[in-house]
Amino acid sequence: MEIGKIVFRKETKLLTLLLTALLIASASAAVYYGMLTQSTATVASAAITFTAGNDSSGIVSYGTNNTYVALTLNAYPNVTLYYEQAVNITASANKEVRLRHVSIYPDDNDQSVSNFTSVVFRLIKADSTEVGTLTYTTTGDVWNEPSSATTYTAITNGEEWTIKVEIKAVAGAWTGISTKIVIAVDVK
């Protein structure tokens, strides 16, 4: 059989087209998949930042870009100490926020736990309405942590809310005992 006839046979043409079609289709799919995974991540400024409240002086140390803070608070035996505006949160966009428990130290069954009676974090809106509370209490050497996060509440651009903290230690609590509570302000 002549080579020309073989080359121009319908089956040969179809096979050639099929192979090139497979090649083009898979190469295109690979390029598209590459584009899907190439999506760039853009860093945006935080919509909620921590700002100073009336009681922040001397107790707050701010993290990078005011996106996190560390509060150093006191607790007195048998007296509830109120930090009315321990720290404020300020919105630069319309968002929803909530408070969420992350971790607590020392762990349960540590003798120092029983020195504390309660630690309460209250999220308070600009109009003084309370929108969420995280309450930590103790039973002996065991912490009773908040079982769930507070519900998300809308905060509008430019609003400044506050986080109020109430701490109480047991009568006859030892001095020098400390606890470390990590809570998150979730933003969506």
Next chain:
Amino acid sequence: MILHKAESVKVGLRKVGLPMILPEFFALLSIDVFLLLSLLTCLLEDRFPKAVPYIYQIAALIGFGHLLVSREFLALFGEYMRFWYNFVYLLVALGNIVAINLYLAVEKKLWDLAKAWSGAVTFPITLISVFFVSNYSYLQGAEFPTLILQVGLVISAIVMGVSISLFLSPDLLNKFRRRKEVTQWK
């Protein structure tokens, strides 16, 4: 005590976590359409000019080049622009399907083949394309005449359904015709 704020990092994609459709998906779809046309016109080579399958392969290759260029200039071209040039390419591919359908029906007078083509190729591909375009416009919140898309989706689905029914039971059409004739006699 430490208070810290947790906020998910904003990513360039609008809805993080959802499988997104990039505008280039329409180019990918069009490439596949051109390749399908190339193979089908090769199978039906007696009815088409010899060069047609190769022309469609070249059209698919152009689409591939178009994808490569789009990838390189992903950040430069806005999403709006990317959508439109990919959508136009898809329209060209769909236009070719319809053109072949008309060519078979009008130029070649191959009615049966034209009907089979419309049921097996034209409407299913239109249905798929309309589905993805409407899905894209929904996910991206694009301003697109969604009513036209939905109407197109319904029409394509109906035609495809009828075509499948006729394909599976060809007697259905004859039965329908006979019933019509009886009704006319009455």
